[in-house]
Amino acid sequence: MKGSEILIRTLIKEGVDTIFGYPGSAVLDIYDALYDHPEIRHILTSHEQGAAHAADGYARSTGRVGVCLATSGPGATNLVTGIATAYMDSIPMVAITGNVSNSLLGKDSFQEVDIAGVTMPITKHNFIVKDVKDIEKTVSRAFDIAGSGRPGPVLVDITTDAISAEGEFLNIEISKSNDHDHFTKDDLKAAAKLANASKKPLIYAGGGASGASMQLRMLAELLKAPVCDSLMGKGAFPGDDEKYLGMLGIHGTDAAREAVKECDLLIAVGVRFSDRATENFKTISAKSKIIHIDIDPAEINKNIICTAALNGDARNVLTALLPLIKEKERKLWRKAENAKDEKDGSFNGKSIIRELFRQTKGDAIVVTDVGKHQMTTVSEWKFLKPGQLLTSGGLGTMGYGLGASIGAKLANPDKTVLNIAGDGCFRMNMNELATANRYKVAVIEVILDNHSLGLVRDLQDEFYEGRHSCTDIEDDVDFVKIAEAMGVKGIRATNNEEFKKAVKEALGLNEPVVIECEL
Numbered sequence: 001m002k003g004s005e006i007l008i009r010t011l012i013k014e015g016v017d018t019i020f021g022y023p024g025s026a027v028l029d030i031y032d033a034l035y036d037h038p039e040i041r042h043i044l045t046s047h048e049q050g051a052a053h054a055a056d057g058y059a060r061s062t063g064r065v066g067v068c069l070a071t072s073g074p075g076a077t078n079l080v081t082g083i084a085t086a087y088m089d090s091i092p093m094v095a096i097t098g099n100v101s102n103s104l105l106g107k108d109s110f111q112e113v114d115i116a117g118v119t120m121p122i123t124k125h126n127f128i129v130k131d132v133k134d135i136e137k138t139v140s141r142a143f144d145i146a147g148s149g150r151p152g153p154v155l156v157d158i159t160t161d162a163i164s165a166e167g168e169f170l171n172i173e174i175s176k177s178n179d180h181d182h183f184t185k186d187d188l189k190a191a192a193k194l195a196n197a198s199k200k201p202l203i204y205a206g207g208g209a210s211g212a213s214m215q216l217r218m219l220a221e222l223l224k225a226p227v228c229d230s231l232m233g234k235g236a237f238p239g240d241d242e243k244y245l246g247m248l249g250i251h252g253t254d255a256a257r258e259a260v261k262e263c264d265l266l267i268a269v270g271v272r273f274s275d276r277a278t279e280n281f282k283t284i285s286a287k288s289k290i291i292h293i294d295i296d297p298a299e300i301n302k303n304i305i306c307t308a309a310l311n312g313d314a315r316n317v318l319t320a321l322l323p324l325i326k327e328k329e330r331k332l333w334r335k336a337e338n339a340k341d342e343k344d345g346s347f348n349g350k351s352i353i354r355e356l357f358r359q360t361k362g363d364a365i366v367v368t369d370v371g372k373h374q375m376t377t378v379s380e381w382k383f384l385k386p387g388q389l390l391t392s393g394g395l396g397t398m399g400y401g402l403g404a405s406i407g408a409k410l411a412n413p414d415k416t417v418l419n420i421a422g423d424g425c426f427r428m429n430m431n432e433l434a435t436a437n438r439y440k441v442a443v444i445e446v447i448l449d450n451h452s453l454g455l456v457r458d459l460q461d462e463f464y465e466g467r468h469s470c471t472d473i474e475d476d477v478d479f480v481k482i483a484e485a486m487g488v489k490g491i492r493a494t495n496n497e498e499f500k501k502a503v504k505e506a507l508g509l510n511e512p513v514v515i516e517c518e519l
Contacts, residue, residue, distance in 0.1 A: 003132040003163045004029035007096075008037050010139045013171065016040060016067050018058060018410060020051035024071020026098030026111065029163045043410065043439060045403065046431040048075050052082020053403030053429070054410075055093050060390045061365055061408040061415075063211075065092040065146050072099045073111030076157070077118065081397060083153045084122040088394025089232060090207060092151035094142050095119075101161040102130050116157050124152030130159050132167035140174045148177040150208070150296040180295055181312030183320070191291045191308045192324035198265035198289075200333045201225040204248060206277075207232030207393075208270020208294060208314050210386035215318035216269060217241075222325045225267070226334045228256035230277045231378060233270070234389040239382035242335050249277040251375040255337045260284060262334070267291045270314045273303040274394065293317050347495045349376035349448055352517055355496070356418060356446065357381055359503050364416040365390065365408050369401040369425030372454035377420050399428030405443040406436055416444070416507065423449040423473060430482060436512040437487035443513075444506045447479055450519040483514035490514045 007030060011019070020043045023031045034042055045051040048070045055066030066086075070079050076097040086093045100109045116126045125145050127138050135158065142154040195201060201223045209216055209229075213236050220227050220243050227237045228248045237244055246253030248260060260266065266288050271277070278284045284304065292299075292306035293314055300309045310317045353376055356364075366381060367390040368374040374391060383389050390408055392400040405419035426447050436443055457471040483490030491506070493499035493515060506513040 002029060003135050003165050003167055004033040006135045006167055006169045008033045009169045010136045014143045019067045019069050020045055020054040021069030022048050022051060022075060024075045026072035026160050045435045048078030049082050050403035050429055050432040052079045053400050054407035056082060056086045056091050057390055057404030057407030058411045059091050059093055061387055062411045065094055065143055067094050069096045073113050076113055076115040083119055085392050085395045085397045085400060086153040087122045090151050092146040093153040094146050095153060095155045097157045099157050099159050102159050119155050123155050126155035128157045129162050132162050132165035136170060137172060144176050149180045181316050183310040183312045183317055187310050188321055188324060191310055191321060194265055194289055194291055194308055195223060196326045200263045201265040202259050202263035203227040204266055204268045204271055205229040205233040205236040206271030209233055209236040212315035212318050213386055215315055218322055219318055222327050224330045224332045226259055230271055231393040234378060235383035235386045238384045243332060244336050247378060250279055259334050263288050265289050269293045272299045349373055350380055351496055353377050353380040355500055355503060359507060360416050364418050365412060367401045367405040367419040369421040370396045370398050371422045371425060373420050373422045373448045398425040402429050402432045406441050409441050409443050419443055419445050421447050422454060423447055424453045433483060433486040433488050441512055442510050445514045447516045448519060449516055479516040488512045488514055492516045494518045
């Protein structure tokens with residue numbers, strides 16, 4: 001059988017049921033093989049970047065490895081932003097690309113790009129496959145690497161002659177990587193001693209805590225410790241709990257910022273202490289001791305020097321640590337602050353997010369693009385469980401949301417999936433509306449149209465004396481007509497009452513809908 005058939009059978013063996021991609025000459029054998037395998041659903045996106053974001057959304061919403069496929073040259077390079085997005089947020093993804101034949105490598109051949117070299121800094125690992133004999137074991141290894149330890153994207157670049165060559169599918173089983181815990185009993189005792197001695201402990205949850213939400217709640221209850229989170233940690237701890245203080249960082253809450261200054265022990269679970277979260281590495285929790293729990297040893301003492309470190313999977317670490325924590329008669333030293341009711345009848349980002357939350361009862365997968373609407377969403381929506389918020393945190397990728405929401409909805413057909421975007425973000429990849437229409441993917445796209453690049457414009461107000469250089473979008477683009485032109489229902493809302501009706505209508509339809517909010 002051809003290498004392309006071996007590839008498809010390996011993907012089936014790895015449990016793949018959906019691939020997001022775009023064909024081209026270097027991968028035609030792969031697409032020909034897909035023709036005979038309806039058990040794998042291929043989603044033809046409008047652009048390869050949309051395919052990468054859709055694979056990302058599929059992965060974030062399921063915890064499984066997302067898969068995207070592209071041809072050589074520009075097809076492969078169009079995946080790069082999506083791969084980098086997944087890399088920065090530790091999302092498991094396998095990106096498969098075709099390349100020119102072995103005899104043409106390095107000769108500036110038509111549509112030849114060293115995509116392995118290009119993506120080396122933004123992948124967990126990547127492979128170049130030049131021999132049909134290596135396809136099965138390499139692809140299986142890629143899935144293991146992507147999904148084990150600290151997850152991340154892996155690229156597999158396969159030459160056309162390897163894809164078309166004859167070979168044998170051996171159905172081999174590779175040994176899986178499962179030993180990622182390197183903490184010792186002494187490490188646990190040291191951390192427990194700090195926790196038991198603390199008077200004002202604070203828990204800081206990141207994306208790595210998502211798989212340990214139950215243990216996180218138990219730890220907070222034992223210590224009577226308030227909890228804050230990073231953008232990627234949303235949902236790891238319930239947003240409606242009295243111990244929840246909100247997000248830490250530049251766009252975080254005052255309660256979280258004050259608590260991190262006052263605490264005598266910061267227990268950081270699955271975080272990398274990024275600059276957006278910690279603002280100033282020198283002053284964060286300057287007077288406190290720090291316990292850092294993370295699966296990636298490279299993150300320990302990288303940005304913040306900790307007092308005690310527990311290197312391992314957060315769930316395993318906390319499960320081992322909890323029996324050593326002594327429950328004391330202590331009061332919760334800081335509680336969640338009651339949010340001020342700012343309802344003034346205005347039609348704005350806050351009223352929009354509140355109405356979406358009200359009508360969905362908070363039970364939705366919420367995808368956002370990047371900007372002012374993103375920060376409004378995470379401040380107004382109470383995320384109650386992991387995997388409920390899909391957003392580009394580390395890379396801050398505008399145009400991420402629509403593709404990611406398509407991937408999430410295809411993976412979770414019974415869930416309401418919302419993508420909340422600004423008009424600047426929507427413009428970047430709005431062509432994926434055609435994808436949503438083609439496959440009848442019932443995502444609800446909500447565009448907060450303030451005719452500007454809102455977050456950047458705010459920075460110009462703050463630091464550049466209001467000199468709005470290239471941040472006002474002054475044109476007459478009609479997003480409702482764009483939606484309709486792509487076969488998608490479009491609704492315009494100019495006030496809260498119109499938006500309320502639009503959301504109710506969209507939720508009642510089993511089809512993609514665009515709601516343009518004129519702000």
